[in-house]
Amino acid sequence: MALSDGIESHRAFSDGWRGLRDFLLSSRRFQRFAAAFPLTRPIARRRAADLFDLCAGFVYSQVLAACVRLDLFAQLRGGPLPVATLAARASIPVGAMVTLLEAGASLRLLERRVDQRYGLGPLGAAMLGNPGVAAMVEHHAALYTDLADPVALLRGELDQRKLGRYWPYAGQASPSAVTREGASSYTALMSASQPMVAEMVIGAYSFAKHRCLLDVGGGDGSFLIAVGGQAPELELRLFDLPGVASIARDRFAEAGLRNRMSVIEGNFLADPLPSGADVISLIRVVHDHDDDVVMQLFARVREALPKDGVLVIGEPMSSESGPDPTSAYFGLYLHAMGSGRPRSFAALREMLKQSGFRDVRSRATRIPMIAKVAVARA
Ligand SMILES: CC(C)=CCC/C(C)=C/CC/C(C)=C/C=C/C(C)=C/C=C/C=C(C)/C=C/C=C(C)/C=C/C=C(C)/C=C/CC(C)(C)O
Numbered sequence: 289m290a291l292s293d294g295i296e297s298h299r300a301f302s303d304g305w306r307g308l309r310d311f312l313l314s315s316r317r318f319q320r321f322a323a324a325f326p327l328t329r330p331i332a333r334r335r336a337a338d339l340f341d342l343c344a345g346f347v348y349s350q351v352l353a354a355c356v357r358l359d360l361f362a363q364l365r366g367g368p369l370p371v372a373t374l375a376a377r378a379s380i381p382v383g384a385m386v387t388l389l390e391a392g393a394s395l396r397l398l399e400r401r402v403d404q405r406y407g408l409g410p411l412g413a414a415m416l417g418n419p420g421v422a423a424m425v426e427h428h429a430a431l432y433t434d435l436a437d438p439v440a441l442l443r444g445e446l447d448q449r450k451l452g453r454y455w456p457y458a459g460q461a462s463p464s465a466v467t468r469e470g471a472s473s474y475t476a477l478m479s480a481s482q483p484m485v486a487e488m489v490i491g492a493y494s495f496a497k498h499r500c501l502l503d504v505g506g507g508d509g510s511f512l513i514a515v516g517g518q519a520p521e522l523e524l525r526l527f528d529l530p531g532v533a534s535i536a537r538d539r540f541a542e543a544g545l546r547n548r549m550s551v552i553e554g555n556f557l558a559d560p561l562p563s564g565a566d567v568i569s570l571i572r573v574v575h576d577h578d579d580d581v582v583m584q585l586f587a588r589v590r591e592a593l594p595k596d597g598v599l600v601i602g603e604p605m606s607s608e609s610g611p612d613p614t615s616a617y618f619g620l621y622l623h624a625m626g627s628g629r630p631r632s633f634a635a636l637r638e639m640l641k642q643s644g645f646r647d648v649r650s651r652a653t654r655i656p657m658i659a660k661v662a663v664a665r666a
């Protein structure tokens with residue numbers, strides 16, 4: 289059998305079986321049968337609950353947003369508190385506060401305790417361990433507005449995208465014009481959420497074997513500071529737009545790190561990257577840009593690295609097998625932002641190979657949803 293015949297018969301089989309599945313699942317009669325029959329009932333209930341979660345997810349997100357805005361998790365860190373206390377502190381009527389607390393409890397963010405008190409739930413407690421997540425939730429207000437009419441957003445009918453304003457470099461021909469003021473909110477958000485990302489990247493790749501690291505698009509330097517803590521001998525350099533570079537300079541000066549770290553300002557779309565580093569990192573940078581920009585960036589990284597120098601990419605990457613809700617999130621997020629797309633490791637590997645990189649490998653991270661890592665040699 290010729291290869292094309294084999295592919296054709298595989299496609300026919302796959303389409304045929306999926307067609308049968310879709311026919312059954314969309315039939316009200318089959319749904320009634322599956323919910324009644326004891327062996328299929330658990331699956332029917334799970335599917336119904338999955339669909340309910342998709343319908344109601346925006347409400348769950350707003351319950352979380354209210355808990356974060358009212359600082360409920362931090363308030364409950366020391367132990368449960370009475371409803372009346374929480375309501376008075378939030379200037380919310382007791383009845384409405386109970387509605388929020390019950391919603392939080394049903395989502396495992398909070399827990400109802402005896403005597404009309406509420407404490408942390410397992411997910412609320414996990415929020416306290418990852419303060420960057422609360423910062424993300426706060427800034428979702430911009431995305432939430434842009435997504436109010438998702439079809440208009442996808443059709444390009446929104447004149448003003450809030451998320452586009454939040455990330456002023458996105459899709460801009462002259463990102464160097466971004467001022468320090470324009471960069472300050474996104475730089476603070478990146479700084480707040482960097483610890484969980486740095487943990488993933490440093491856990492997957494050891495920088496200690498290198499001499500000098502250049503972090504391109506390095507923000508306020510939080511990633512470099514985390515790497516520096518693990519690799520005390522490593523020379524650290526940061527490259528970012530002028531507005532962000534000035535924030536990083538102040539941060540290093542405040543932390544007394546000016547001797548250890550240097551900051552180079554520039555635009556990687558127009559300026560060559562400084563040479564001298566034997567490892568370059570791109571942390572949450574590549575997915576912000578369209579393919580043509582990424583290819584330019586990879587070319588500049590390759591020019592700046594010595595032979596055998598290493599490029600480390602750390603960011604959320606889409607899954608190559610099966611459904612992956614983080615891709616839904618980043619796909620819509622980056623669309624609203626105005627440039628970029630989530631890429632799988634395989635897509636990045638292809639682009640890296642086309643740019644002349646070799647030995648492209650994926651490194652496993654502890655929580656891939658937060659960041660995956662790709663490593664390549666110049
Ligand atoms: C002790 C007992 C009783 C039981 C033990 C059971 C057990 C082992 C429980 C585990 C407990 C545990 C350790 C929980 C840990 C939870 C963690 C680590 C949770 C982490 C959650 C992280 C989340 C939700 C991250 C969300 C990230 C978001 C939304 C990121 C958004 C990123 C954006 C918008 C980036 C923008 C940058 C741009 C523009 C794309 O470049």
Ligand SMILES: C[S@@+](CC[C@H](N)C(=O)[O-])C[C@H]1O[C@@H](n2cnc3c(N)ncnc32)[C@H](O)[C@@H]1O
Pocket residue numbers: 457463471478479482485504505506507508510511527528529532554555556557570571572573576
């Ligand atoms: C999403 S942030 C990531 C910041 C940091 N790496 C982190 O993970 O926290 C992307 C960074 O790339 C920088 N950037 C975007 N376009 C750039 C350009 N053309 N030249 C230099 N830096 C750029 C931004 O200013 C920003 O600091």
